[in-house]
Amino acid sequence: MTLWREIREGTRIAADAIRANSLRSILATLGIVIGILTVTLMGTAIGGLNNAFVRSISSLGADVLHVSKFDWFIDSHAEWLKAMNRQEITLAQVQALEQQMTLARAIAPYTEFGAPIRYGKRSSDRVWVIGTTEKFLQTGGVNLAQGRFLSAGEVSGARPVCVLGSQVASNLFLREPPLGNKVQLGGYPFEVIGVIEPQGNFLGQFSLDNQVFIPVKQMYACFNSRPYFSIQVRARSLEQLEETKAELRGLLRKIRRVTPTQEDDFAINQQQNFLNTFNRVAGTIAAVGLFITGLSLFVGGIGIMNIMFVSVAERTREIGVRKAIGARRRTILLQFLIEAAGICFVGGLIGVGLAYFATLAMQRVLPANLSVPAAGIALAVALCTGLFSGFLPAWRAARMNPVDALRNE
Amino acid sequence: MSLIRLEGISRRYQMGSETIHALREVSLSIERGEFVAIMGPSGSGKSTLMNILGCLDTPTAGRYELNGMDVSQMDDNELADVRNREIGFVFQTFNLLPRARALHNVELPLIYAGLDSEVRRRVALEALARVGLADRVEHKPNELSGGQRQRVAIARALVTSPSMILADEPTGNLDSKTGAEIMDLFEALSRQGNTMLVVTHEEDVARHAQRILRIRDGQIAADERRAGRPSTLDEPGAVARGENENASTLRPPPSALV
Numbered sequence A: 001m002t003l004w005r006e007i008r009e010g011t012r013i014a015a016d017a018i019r020a021n022s023l024r025s026i027l028a029t030l031g032i033v034i035g036i037l038t039v040t041l042m043g044t045a046i047g048g049l050n051n052a053f054v055r056s057i058s059s060l061g062a063d064v065l066h067v068s069k070f071d072w073f074i075d076s077h078a079e080w081l082k083a084m085n086r087q088e089i090t091l092a093q094v095q096a097l098e099q100q101m102t103l104a105r106a107i108a109p110y111t112e113f114g115a116p117i118r119y120g121k122r123s124s125d126r127v128w129v130i131g132t133t134e135k136f137l138q139t140g141g142v143n144l145a146q147g148r149f150l151s152a153g154e155v156s157g158a159r160p161v162c163v164l165g166s167q168v169a170s171n172l173f174l175r176e177p178p179l180g181n182k183v184q185l186g187g188y189p190f191e192v193i194g195v196i197e198p199q200g201n202f203l204g205q206f207s208l209d210n211q212v213f214i215p216v217k218q219m220y221a222c223f224n225s226r227p228y229f230s231i232q233v234r235a236r237s238l239e240q241l242e243e244t245k246a247e248l249r250g251l252l253r254k255i256r257r258v259t260p261t262q263e264d265d266f267a268i269n270q271q272q273n274f275l276n277t278f279n280r281v282a283g284t285i286a287a288v289g290l291f292i293t294g295l296s297l298f299v300g301g302i303g304i305m306n307i308m309f310v311s312v313a314e315r316t317r318e319i320g321v322r323k324a325i326g327a328r329r330r331t332i333l334l335q336f337l338i339e340a341a342g343i344c345f346v347g348g349l350i351g352v353g354l355a356y357f358a359t360l361a362m363q364r365v366l367p368a369n370l371s372v373p374a375a376g377i378a379l380a381v382a383l384c385t386g387l388f389s390g391f392l393p394a395w396r397a398a399r400m401n402p403v404d405a406l407r408n409e
Numbered sequence B: 001m002s003l004i005r006l007e008g009i010s011r012r013y014q015m016g017s018e019t020i021h022a023l024r025e026v027s028l029s030i031e032r033g034e035f036v037a038i039m040g041p042s043g044s045g046k047s048t049l050m051n052i053l054g055c056l057d058t059p060t061a062g063r064y065e066l067n068g069m070d071v072s073q074m075d076d077n078e079l080a081d082v083r084n085r086e087i088g089f090v091f092q093t094f095n096l097l098p099r100a101r102a103l104h105n106v107e108l109p110l111i112y113a114g115l116d117s118e119v120r121r122r123v124a125l126e127a128l129a130r131v132g133l134a135d136r137v138e139h140k141p142n143e144l145s146g147g148q149r150q151r152v153a154i155a156r157a158l159v160t161s162p163s164m165i166l167a168d169e170p171t172g173n174l175d176s177k178t179g180a181e182i183m184d185l186f187e188a189l190s191r192q193g194n195t196m197l198v199v200t201h202e203e204d205v206a207r208h209a210q211r212i213l214r215i216r217d218g219q220i221a222a223d224e225r226r227a228g229r230p231s232t233l234d235e236p237g238a239v240a241r242g243e244n245e246n247a248s249t250l251r252p253p254p255s256a257l258v
Helices: A003-020 A022-060 A077-084 A091-100 A152-156 A166-172 A216-222 A238-255 A271-314 A316-324 A329-362 A372-398 A402-407 B046-053 B076-086 B102-113 B117-130 B146-158 B176-191
Strands: A064-068 A104-119 A122-132 A144-147 A161-164 A182-185 A188-196 A211-215 A230-235 A267-270 B004-015 B018-030 B035-039 B061-066 B087-090 B164-168 B195-200 B211-216 B219-225
Touching (some): A003 A022, A022 A271, A022 A372, A091 A104, A104 A166, A161 A182, A230 A238, A267 A271, A316 B076, B046 B164, B076 B087, B146 B176
Parallel strands (some): A122 A211, A161 A188, B035 B195
Antiparallel strands (some): A064 A230, A104 A122, A104 A182, A161 A211, B211 B219
16 A cells, blocks of 8 residues: 555544544644644744844944944943043044045944924923934935935034934924924024934834934034044945954054054944844743743643543554554554644644734734744644654554454453 | 465463463365364364464464465564455454444455555445445444444455455354354355355354364364365365364364264
């Protein structure tokens, strides 16, 4: 008998057996349903967390290097003290870098200051004023919803113009269009020349839409005569990021007069630092979470094994008859394996179906979704659970001695 | 060539520290087309002999040739194939699949033989017609009488055109009238040339056979060939009448059984 024919016949027998003991089969399936549901939900939740994180740090840009006094991740107080004592980055250093760097696509200085903003009767106590140049459009990952970004002329001429974050714009301008109007930023008038598209928030910490961009020299004039800078350097391509980083480091050491024996007195951060740290944590959470939910699937599998042992014991005589009239070991083995796998597969289908609806509910808090591959994996896991837990009972059935099996009452 | 040839077949079981000799050096041949009854009290070894003849069990020692094949050395799967091709079983308790229709029950050996569904259906319907159940093919066992169930089982045994039909107390669960009908069917099948082996402890049943093997203490106590319905296939010279004892008989039959 060909394998295909055996599988078809086995499926038929298994369907019969499941139907004949439908209540028992449903109860056994329940364990698998719950197991698959929890494992799948854990998977989608972790995927959702990942999505949320990646979306959150996308404003950093994968091909952008962020130079500042501080490392983004500081492990100890000693490290923090060391960073604290470093000399500040100045605009002159940024300009020197701009002149000498060959591999960068764009270099933008970045400095921030909290200030109140007002337009007519509407105002906001505190917005983040960012002093930068026209290059920020390339390094900062911002898109314009209206108008335009700062121009080179406005930056070099230190014009009193500004670009508003979307939240700032919608707070101040209810009916009128913001473009062309003058807002009072920290008491100084600035003309609105553009509005940024909504960007969301950064890791839930602060809103990226509560920012106002002004030419860097206006920062000196209006807000802070000794601003601290960080530098954003965008590589020509993601592939050249490491080369760019090497050149940047060499130039910064030269510009900041770091002697060959000294350590860097600056930090070059990048999106990858965030990803590495996050992946380490998320990987642990995923492993622990999937292990714990996997236990429920394991319990479900034990339930199936139990039921299959009962099923085999109950049908000992049938096994004897089948063997007497010519069923080989493999045929009997397949018959019971298919029964176990069938119960689990149906359980898996129900579990994935429930997980789909639960994921829809989860989407209120997390950008989670149940992808087709994930559903496929869940079903495959269900099927494997069935095969694993069905194997021992099926093996026992297949190895039964026909004489003893026929004698069984 | 004989259909069945046993040479010095022994079967021992280990029960704890005790060794049970269920069969001791049994030698026997059965020709194609014979109708043989195997008789003996419980514990005599007749069930063991039937299991070995039916390839459900293998002997501890000795050689068993069935249809020219040495089956005493075969493994599990080879034996399954031999049972499927060569042997049709009829059991005392019918042993039909309770949830399957008569037709499917009869088709089952053909499924294991790997036949196509159309062929299976045609052959199974023929077999059911031969046992007089052409109008019951869609019935499940619990919708049939005991006699009808046994007929389904006989159809299942016939369906692969086996070398022999091996029946274990086929009338044991039937009333005497139905039992007689089943034995008439056996006789008819025998007349059509089928080799029939019936294990029984009822003389009434054994009377339908041409030859009676009496088993006692794991040995053939008597090999009787009966008058009345001579088989054309009996070996010349070996045709025996009445209670002629075979050369292999080691002790006289208990008089109570004669």
